[in-house]
């Protein structure tokens with residue numbers, strides 16, 4: 001930007017960060033970041049994993065205090081000591097993962113989100129008045145929600161809308177969305193972003209959008225700021241940029257991994273066979289209903305579906321974390337019930353979604369988390385009782401290098417890694433050794449362009465080396481890129497199956513919604 005442009009942008013800005021820095025121990029997560037956000041429009045914040053996007057927006061939402069620099073909102077410097085301060089300054093934030101209380105109704109969630117309600121007894125709340133107030137507020141919003149349903153019965157798309165409604169009801173001038181569409185179908189994502197786009201045209205609302213999806217940036221953003229290694233590497237109107245320019249700003253000269261060619265499959269060598277499998281969810285409701293599927297050596301079978309249609313339960317039964325109510329599973333043509341001994345004997349590796357929560361111990365180091373599968377092997381333990389630190393650290397360093405986990409510091413707690421790097425570390429553990437069967441759920445959730453290409457190449461490599469891969473993913477594009485065959489789950493049933501040659505994007509999208 002030229003100096004005069006700079007001045008004009010500053011005079012228009014509702015929010016500015018001036019030379020903001022943030023240091024965590026030895027990590028400089030943000031370095032001299034200047035960001036200017038106009039009072040209306042969608043401002044995309046892009047960058048590879050670990051670039052500092054979440055840290056920056058957490059500074060704006062009062063979760064982190066910057067180590068240096070200033071935050072200006074509405075032309076005034078603000079010191080945001082807590083989310084409450086940020087809220088008072090007009091900043092609302094919607095997180096990547098849901099924050100709604102699942103067992104409460106939508107109305108109860110909205111009422112509890114109002115500041116100053118902490119500690120107020122439910123009996124002292126005038127529910128009738130609150131219901132009328134929220135019904136009227138929602139009426140004025142372009143989003144719809146039924147106030148009386150329990151949140152746990154909502155689809156991901158509906159939950160995300162309630163998260164946004166919850167923030168909009170608090171009347172923010174700046175709404176921050178951290179990867180809001182990663183849990184939505186493409187149609188739901190278009191609906192949510194399209195609606196917000198319209199809102200930023202009609203009223204004083206600035207949306208800061210973190211996303212890894214270029215399509216969304218070009219369709220809905222007005223302006224883009226790119227971070228790399230904690231520094232701003234690009235800032236411009238969206239109309240002045242193309243995909244190559246953005247990619248260059250995000251990853252510099254890094255080469256995007258190319259997926260290896262697809263090798264022929266030994267279709268008759270079935271390694272995983274699922275027959276008439278049924279299972280219940282945590283509430284005792286049937287979540288998987290009479291599912292049949294097979295995965296052969298050197299084959300990727302994709303499981304498509306909107307989240308909440310039995311995918312989680314399928315992955316859990318295969319990982320031995322949930323009991324099947326009917327049917328059977330065979331691995332290497334032997335009956336399999338998911339015991340630790342069977343998992344190890346059959347070379348069965350499972351990577352669940354949200355690995356930080358479901359597959360890692362957040363406070364333990366990256367090296368220890370990478371050791372979960374091997375710590376009791378002779379080369380890593382003394383008599384099976386004591387872990388041998390040096391070989392485990394060497395192995396961790398090798399895996400971190402191979403899977404590009406950053407920062408390359410095995411002793412850091414897992415929880416201090418950025419979302420994308422946790423994902424890479426968890427995949428490194430599951431794909432790092434010879435694997436016969438890999439069950440993986442949403443492996444590229446939250447990953448940047450280069451990392452997605454790298455993970456896809458690694459999955460294809462594993463397939464070509466003879467691994468049977470069951471890829472459960474909410475990203476239809478990912479499935480269409482990788483899978484040899486596709487199965488669609490809807491309300492727990494396998495409602496459609498096709499080969500990659502037969503796959504039709506629209507048709508599969510319709511099957512996913514029960515059409």
Ligand SMILES: Nc1ncnc2c1ncn2[C@@H]1O[C@H](COP(=O)(O)OP(=O)(O)OP(=O)(O)O)[C@@H](O)[C@H]1O
Pocket residue numbers: 024025027028029047048049050051052053054055056406407415416417418419420421446448
């Ligand atoms: N609480 C923390 N303690 C220590 N280091 C942290 C903490 N939070 C973030 N970091 C580090 O700061 C850097 C920036 O992380 P941040 O989460 O902001 O990246 P990001 O751009 O949001 O990445 P992603 O796309 O993977 O979510 C990373 O190196 C990360 O490991």
